Amino acid sequence: MSTAGATMVMTVTDYKSSAKPIWCPGCGDFGVLNGIYRAMTSLQLDPDQTVIVSGIGCSSRLPYFIKSYGFHSVHGRALPVATGVKLANPELTVVVVGGDGDGFSIGGGHIPHTAAENVDLTYIVMDNAIYGLTKGQPSPTSPLNFVTNASPYGLQKDPLNPVAMAITYGTSFVASGYSAQAKELGELILRGMKHRGFSLINVQSPCPTFNHDITYDTVGERVKPVPPEHDPTDRIAALRLAFDSQHVYTGVLYTNDRPTFEDKVRALNERASARPAPTIDAYFERYV
Amino acid sequence: MSYRDFRYVTVRIGGEGGEGVISAGEILALAAAHAGLDVYTFRTYPAEIKGGHAMYQLRVGPDTILSQGDYLDVLVAMNREAFDRDHQDLDRYGFLLYDGKDGDKDLPPATPERIDYLVPMTELARKIGSPQSKNLIAVGATAALLNLPLEPIKEVVAHKFGRKGDKVVGKNLEALQVAIDYVRDNIKKRDIYKLTAQPSQRHKPVMSGNECLSVGALAAGCDFYAGYPITPASDIMEWLARELPLRKGVVVQTEDEIAALAMVLGASYAGKKAMTATSGPGFSLMAELIGLASMAEIPAVIADIQRSGPSTGMPTKTEQGDLYTALYASHGESPRIVIAPTTVRDCFFQAINAFKLAQKFQMPVILLSDTNLAHRKESIDKPAESEYETPSPNGFYAPQPGEHYQRYRITDTGVSPRTVPGIKHGRQMATGIEHTEDGLPNYEPPNRARMVRKRFEKLAAVEREFHEFDQFGHPQPDVGIVGWGSTQGVVRHAMARAADHGYRVAAFYPKLLNPLPSEALRTFVRSVRRIIVPEVNYQGQFANILAARFGVDPIRINRYDGRPLVPKQIYDTILEVSQP
Numbered sequence: 001m002s003t004a005g006a007t008m009v010m011t012v013t014d015y016k017s018s019a020k021p022i023w024c025p026g027c028g029d030f031g032v033l034n035g036i037y038r039a040m041t042s043l044q045l046d047p048d049q050t051v052i053v054s055g056i057g058c059s060s061r062l063p064y065f066i067k068s069y070g071f072h073s074v075h076g077r078a079l080p081v082a083t084g085v086k087l088a089n090p091e092l093t094v095v096v097v098g099g100d101g102d103g104f105s106i107g108g109g110h111i112p113h114t115a116a117e118n119v120d121l122t123y124i125v126m127d128n129a130i131y132g133l134t135k136g137q138p139s140p141t142s143p144l145n146f147v148t149n150a151s152p153y154g155l156q157k158d159p160l161n162p163v164a165m166a167i168t169y170g171t172s173f174v175a176s177g178y179s180a181q182a183k184e185l186g187e188l189i190l191r192g193m194k195h196r197g198f199s200l201i202n203v204q205s206p207c208p209t210f211n212h213d214i215t216y217d218t219v220g221e222r223v224k225p226v227p228p229e230h231d232p233t234d235r236i237a238a239l240r241l242a243f244d245s246q247h248v249y250t251g252v253l254y255t256n257d258r259p260t261f262e263d264k265v266r267a268l269n270e271r272a273s274a275r276p277a278p279t280i281d282a283y284f285e286r287y288v
Numbered sequence: 289m290s291y292r293d294f295r296y297v298t299v300r301i302g303g304e305g306g307e308g309v310i311s312a313g314e315i316l317a318l319a320a321a322h323a324g325l326d327v328y329t330f331r332t333y334p335a336e337i338k339g340g341h342a343m344y345q346l347r348v349g350p351d352t353i354l355s356q357g358d359y360l361d362v363l364v365a366m367n368r369e370a371f372d373r374d375h376q377d378l379d380r381y382g383f384l385l386y387d388g389k390d391g392d393k394d395l396p397p398a399t400p401e402r403i404d405y406l407v408p409m410t411e412l413a414r415k416i417g418s419p420q421s422k423n424l425i426a427v428g429a430t431a432a433l434l435n436l437p438l439e440p441i442k443e444v445v446a447h448k449f450g451r452k453g454d455k456v457v458g459k460n461l462e463a464l465q466v467a468i469d470y471v472r473d474n475i476k477k478r479d480i481y482k483l484t485a486q487p488s489q490r491h492k493p494v495m496s497g498n499e500c501l502s503v504g505a506l507a508a509g510c511d512f513y514a515g516y517p518i519t520p521a522s523d524i525m526e527w528l529a530r531e532l533p534l535r536k537g538v539v540v541q542t543e544d545e546i547a548a549l550a551m552v553l554g555a556s557y558a559g560k561k562a563m564t565a566t567s568g569p570g571f572s573l574m575a576e577l578i579g580l581a582s583m584a585e586i587p588a589v590i591a592d593i594q595r596s597g598p599s600t601g602m603p604t605k606t607e608q609g610d611l612y613t614a615l616y617a618s619h620g621e622s623p624r625i626v627i628a629p630t631t632v633r634d635c636f637f638q639a640i641n642a643f644k645l646a647q648k649f650q651m652p653v654i655l656l657s658d659t660n661l662a663h664r665k666e667s668i669d670k671p672a673e674s675e676y677e678t679p680s681p682n683g684f685y686a687p688q689p690g691e692h693y694q695r696y697r698i699t700d701t702g703v704s705p706r707t708v709p710g711i712k713h714g715r716q717m718a719t720g721i722e723h724t725e726d727g728l729p730n731y732e733p734p735n736r737a738r739m740v741r742k743r744f745e746k747l748a749a750v751e752r753e754f755h756e757f758d759q760f761g762h763p764q765p766d767v768g769i770v771g772w773g774s775t776q777g778v779v780r781h782a783m784a785r786a787a788d789h790g791y792r793v794a795a796f797y798p799k800l801l802n803p804l805p806s807e808a809l810r811t812f813v814r815s816v817r818r819i820i821v822p823e824v825n826y827q828g829q830f831a832n833i834l835a836a837r838f839g840v841d842p843i844r845i846n847r848y849d850g851r852p853l854v855p856k857q858i859y860d861t862i863l864e865v866s867q868p
Contacts, residue, residue, distance in 0.1 A: 048713070064717060069709040069716060071554070071584075072718070073720060074720055077546060077577065079547075080548075081551070083540075083554060084512070084558070085557060086554075087512070088538075088557075088558035089558045089559065089709060091710065092710060113547070265538055277534035277535045278531075280503060280506060280673070283531075284495075284670045284671065287494055288494075
């Protein structure tokens, strides 16, 4: 992780780009953006050494609003793009942002592999249980019987449980947050960024325009901080919290510390490059 | 090289998959190369791991070999099926070498014309207590009949089986000797073929297209590879997985081809010279990301090693069926460069060009090879170090403090100054959304039109700066052949024969299929009376493009049965269309 020079103190304003967010008034994503600004400020991240990567969706517009390097890629592929960035230059701080459709539906196949590799990325999912950019179809976290234009008789599918999935995959840092709790969310993102390895933070980020079932009111009733006695290294205890049907537990549910993908690649490269590599000519000679 | 020359021999070994057919062919090919001969191989094997018919063909001779040949001079049938499938391909001077009744009960029927030699391969292998050495009996007998010296074969066998221990090497060497003794004591040679070992200073590397492509990637400075296993491209990943870490490069086997290209784009965005390799099915999964690379102007090298499609098709058989998809895959209009190497050796040079052009013009470059080119082995003239430059380090733009840096600035060539993360004052958004020169979203009509033109302007610049092609044959041709990729050797072979018979034929092979070297190509097609376009596909994809672009009506030669073209198909067409 690279921090800005000690001589210049960065404030939240210094991380705001000139582009203004295009989200609807009341969108939960504003809270997430503020949380990211706060975490970047706490860490005094160097904007030239930071890359924000996203897929496609309302929330994937976020990189434009941060003064840093950014990559607005295609739907569902932000994780492998970010893995490429991080492997290319492990000194960079790489943050991945996107929605629940981008992450858990079209891009869902990349999460277990990123978790297994344990790439040092901070993945922040803005979960609004709806497809907002396409104006209101059910998403992978929408509830059973959810009525939308695309499910006029009610959705015939159970919601995924992304936090439980992330824990099951062995993601080395799994947290859950709420966009209306700015201070706590900033704190969580900060902890995720500090964590070495793949961290996934699923944030309840209500969509007041298209989702009238999952709102600040309904989410506000369900959120509850992770109990102080919870041991985040206890995977079964973490799963028990994740599977609680009454509450959305906010805070850090699960952690496990192990070497990152970049650490493993670096160690491999050091071992392999201990002796001088063959010249191009030597490769041809090998086939004579 | 004259067309009919008995110093050149085409040998085909056929048998059951898993009984060492490919291995026998490789031993013979490498041994011939160690004896100073040139080789050119062609193999087909079943897509299944065990069983099915496998075949390995090699053409051997004292000088450059352009193709796998038309007919077989030697058919080694390790079982009856191999005979049934291929005996009609035997040249009238050729000979058959077949197993005795211990292998197959039904021996091939003799004919008065054909020369048949019986070598009881199964029985001899069993006698020395090593039934799995049957393929070495075939190798020994073939070598003895063709006068191929024993020493190089022994070297190859010792090297090939060395890892399996002395016992295995010993049994295989014994099998060789038993076969040689059998031929000496029981067979009276009646054919006319004879190979002659050549001086050792002309030993050449014997390599496959995929091997040359991989070495080319290293020579170009490739330092990042991500890919997903697929026949016939996997051996590129395996080769680089072994060699790239020695240069601190990274190889990742991803969860799918989409992730592979996504990772390549991420790494390239952050400054790596990155590539992936795949075949048709994987390439189609990458289509959306090709559009992103084009729009966000990110360099990427994507090798598509074509195989017979669509869908699973015939995974181990060859085809040039992906030309359209290489040119157009993705959505909207997404400029990209398409390069087709023409020979095994050319795979090395075009891999280097692919990286050079990707970096310079900041767009996806598709390297279009195929099963035949990827897996055949050829004796190649080793590229001299002076023929390839040491890759220059990536020259990224370093903005001054306070400078208004624009990632997508419009320039004469369309190429904008490029920074990578970590460069001070160079912050930028890589984006697939239509954007301004600053990289910010913008859908206004004038901006959209300018940016579309900017991205396509780069292709015009590529054509101005790089228009490599091969033009060869008669200086005042009557008939012109325009081809692409792996068919070049077969065409040269046919043209040599046609020239011997006084036909005036020339050929044109562009290395870039997009953008085409239009001026040189237009001049060429206007200089000939008839144009032939040979392709290993059904539709004549390249012929259609030529027809549309240059208003020509080419004569098409299309093969689409999973096998490469043979010289005879080209030669016969030259005869048909030539003026008496």
